[in-house]
Structure formats: structure tokens, C-alpha cells
Amino acid sequence: MNNDEFNKIPDQLKKQIPIQKVGKCSDTYSSLEIKELNNPDIAYKSIKHRLLDVNNWAHYATLTNADFILLDNNGNNLEGLATEDCFMKVRFSRLQKIISARYDYVRVHRIFKVPDFFDDALIMQLIPAHNPTKPGTEIDHFFTAEASNTFVLYRDDDKIHLSVHGRNEVPNFKVSKTTKKLRNMVFAALGIVAVSKVQWKSLAHGLLNYNIKIL
Template structure:
């Protein structure tokens, strides 16, 4: 899989401070052609943010795709969109009870012979769209990122969520948000968010009749 790490370099920031996390799941198809068909299905699932909760399970957060003008939209995610996240427990007052991220970058590559396909989407903590308050409405600070990666290499399909530079967001003007973000952020860094991401990556590549490798 020598080509895949080179592809990922454009979407995953360098780890410079705070915590980092890597969550992945993979599945092996019977042929490259079957894997490409599975990739196309998984690609739809990754970009269909509104459906993440349904493929992850009932005990996970809910995600809603919000356009830059603040309206919920029912389509694939695009650069500049926001994702409104409702996690179990108290939300942020800055984000009207929600955590928010912005879709910062989406890139996709594929070769000509169907051996290698790649899709990456990077999100970053952000304020709600059209909000004049500059405070980030998320339990992680603005430098943190989550990169959602889907790769097909030969007969192997893999989905990953890679977190970088994760630090609790205690810079907000709201005292209660600072307290909430500190504890929620520490919990996420300690691994509590890993179950959420594990459920998501499994759901993205799930195919009836195929056993997942990881």
C-alpha cells in the first residue's frame, strides 16, 4: 500500500501539540472489481453526513449537514459546509447546545485501472454559520482536526478517522462552556470518542456477508 500514505499527506495536518487518535476498520473483497463497487457505496455513506447516526448505531452522536448560510441541507458534504453535532450530555451555550465543525477540505483520487481509490474529508472546530461571536463552539480548540479517510487498494477497503492536535477548548468567553469543554475534551482524548468513530468507520464499509478485518 505504498501509494496510500502519499495521498493522505494532503489531508492530514502535522501533529504538533495536544493529543492524536487513529481509528480504522477494513474489509477484504473477493476481487479488485468487487472492492471498487464496495468503495463506491462507502463513498456515498461517508459524504452523507446526515445519515452517519443511522449507520453508527443508536448510542452515538447525531450529525447534521448545515450550509454556510445556516440551513440544513440534504446532499453530499462540500467544502465550506458546517456539521452540527449533538453529543450525549450537555452541549455548548456558544453553539446553542451543539458542537460545530466546518468542512475544510475534501479531496479524491483514483487511478485508471481500478486498483487504488481514495477519498479524504477534513473538518475543524468552528463557530455556527453566520454567528458573529468569534468563539469556537466545540469541545476541542480551533487547531484540532478530524480527517475522515476512505481507501480502496486492490481488494482491501479501509475507513479511518484520524484526529490531530486535540486540546480542550478553554478559550471561550463562557465560563460554563470552558468547564464543559475541559471535561468533554479530556474524555475524548482519553478514548471516549473512539467508540463513536469505530462505530462510524465500521458502518461506512459494512457489507452483508463480509467479515471486517479490524
Template sequence: METNKLTNDPGASHVPPQQIGSEMNAVEKIELSSEAEAVHFFNIVKERLLDVNRWRQLAGGVMSDFFLTDGAGNPVQRKATGGDHIRIDIPGPGSLAGEGYDWVTIEEIKSEMLDDAEVLSMTARPSANPLGDSKDTAHFLTDQATSTFQVKRIGHTIYAEEHGRNEVPNTDTDLSLDNVRNTFVGWGAKIGFSYPQWKALVEGLLNNNRKPDKL
């Protein structure tokens, strides 16, 4: 464990290293009037992060639709856990391999407590369609890519972040139509078309003016 690195940037070690393709970072923060208020609101923010089915609502409806499923691809109405999948309905033509959707698996959910900071991170990776027989990655990016969704509290400041790493378009599948589709969607993501939706999500996670969430 790199103690100094974690102290200077809590949660940094939760984000996979950038090695290939492109990366993206969407970051938002909010400062509360006291640490006690920040601790209370951070509990709400953590619940929001794990409530994948509400992501579109939290983002103000300006992003793709996200649906939480269990490991077998069955829709579930609960908070996310490791091993779950997320079925994504992005604007435009869907993936044939994903039966109209893009799929990721939630590889890991990590929480960490430090002296005056706490972090919750969820890392997702493109995956095969759990409802199909094919082992091909059903996503416009290869399974080298990851998205780490992270919320953290440092004192009375709360951060919400999305860190995309190793983003390479998935253009070597057995389905030529998917290869073409993934080229265009991946190219759009690479030049920043996906940034606005992640920015809207991290802003929504920290929206302190909305009707109180039920914990």
C-alpha cells in the same frame, strides 16, 4: 508531492501533521473477493462518507447526532461539500456558543486516484457557530484540532479511517460555563471516550451486510 509516501500509504498526505495536544486513529478494513467487487462497493462507501446526516444510522445509533448544514448554518439534505458545516449534538450539556451544539466546518474534500488505489478524504475543523454573531469556536476542542474522515481502496481491500489531530480542549472562550463544559468533554475525548463512536462509524461505513444503498 511525496510520491513514495503516497504509494506506500495512499492518502497519508491528506491528514494534517500532529503538532500539539493528543491524536486519535480509528481504522477498519474489509477485503472483497475481487477488485471489480471492491471498485463497486467502494463507490457505495464514498457515498456513505459524504452522507453526514446518516452517520448516526450507519454507526448503529451509538454516537452523537450529526446534521449537515450549508455555510450559513441552514440544514441541507444532500452530500457534503467543502465549506459546509456539521452541527453536532453530543450527549450531555451543549455549548452555549453553539446554541446547544458543537460546530465544525468542512475545510476540504479530496479525492485521489493512483495505479491500484483510490482515496476520498474529508477534513473538518472546529468553528464558530454560523448562526451566531460570536467568532468564538463553538466546540469542545480548539480550532487547532482536525478530524479527517477517509475511505480508500487498495486493490480489493477497502479501508475506512478517522484521524483526529492536535486535539486540545477549548477552555479559553468568553463564556465561563463553556470553558468548564469543554474541559470535561475534552478530557473525556482525550482519554478515549470518543474512540468508540468513531470506531462504530468506520465499521458502519464498511458494513457489506446491510440493505443495499441507493446510489
């Protein structure tokens, strides 16, 4: 964890990030200088929209070949912006596609705005989830249910900030099928945690900077 960067996050937002208790954690940070923007208000609103526009995340995350697909509670593809309790199916990298054709599933646990910041801060938190197209509640993700990724977007006098905070990242061996357990063991051994951190960094940078020169 980069404590210097983490400590710069306002306390009102920092307390929305789960406490690290088990496994590994990750933190990625990106920012955009206000002085570089023609219209900071329009730019910030566009970034907030992009953060919720999950189906287009792959356009912004250019360092890895990832898939992000928004789903409803029945597992059907969902158009529009993310809302609380909808699902996402995710493949983080080309490596993941080679090892396994399967997706991993997360649920949008929380989305909310925090007042008292320029144009409100936005928090979005993802947690590992079951596959909504199948019966049962077994977590269909390479991390256990205790893991989370929390996106923190806010603006101050000088910058627009976007950070992603992974917490309690433990490989998921609590699965019923041996093939799933082996898959998750391989993912853990090959550093999928590190791969996912690169992906979040790429996404945060892309969300902030995509077509920003025209704004």
C-alpha cells in the same frame, strides 16, 4: 497511535493527514475484504457516497447515540452530500446530551479525490468551527481550532480501507463565557476525547459494512 497500521497507509494519502504538534491524537482503522464482496466496484462507490452523506451517519454509527446534521453557511439544515466549507453540528454521545444540550460545530475544510488508486481515494477533513447561526468567529467546539479529523478512504487489491485521524486535540478554553469554559473542562475530564474515538471507530465500521451483503 498504532504505528503499524498508520505506516500501511500509502504515502500519497498519509501526507494529507496534519502533523501532530500539540495535545492528543487518535487513529481508528477499519477495512473490508474485497473477496467478501459480490461487486467490489459498486460496494466502493456506495461507501464513498455514505461517507459524504453526513445526515445519515447516525444510521451507520451504532455503538454510540450520536447526532450529525449538515448545515449551510447560514446554519440552515442542508440536504444532500457534504461539500467543502459547509458546516456540521455534532453531538457525539448520550453523555454529551446529559451534560449539555448544546451541539458542537465543525466545518468541512477539505474534500478531494486522489487518483492512482482503484476508483480514486477520498479524503475528507473536518475542523472545529464557529456556530454559523450566530455572529462572530469564536470556536463553538470542545477542541480548539488547531484540531482536525481526517477521513481517509481508499481501495487496494485486497481490501477497502477507511481510517479516521484526530490531530492536535486540545480542550478549548479560549471561549468568552465561563459556562462554555466549564463545559469544555468537564468534557475533557470525562474523557470526551476517548468517547469521540469510539464514535469514529463505530462510524468507520458502519460506513464500510452497512448492508454490504447485498452488494
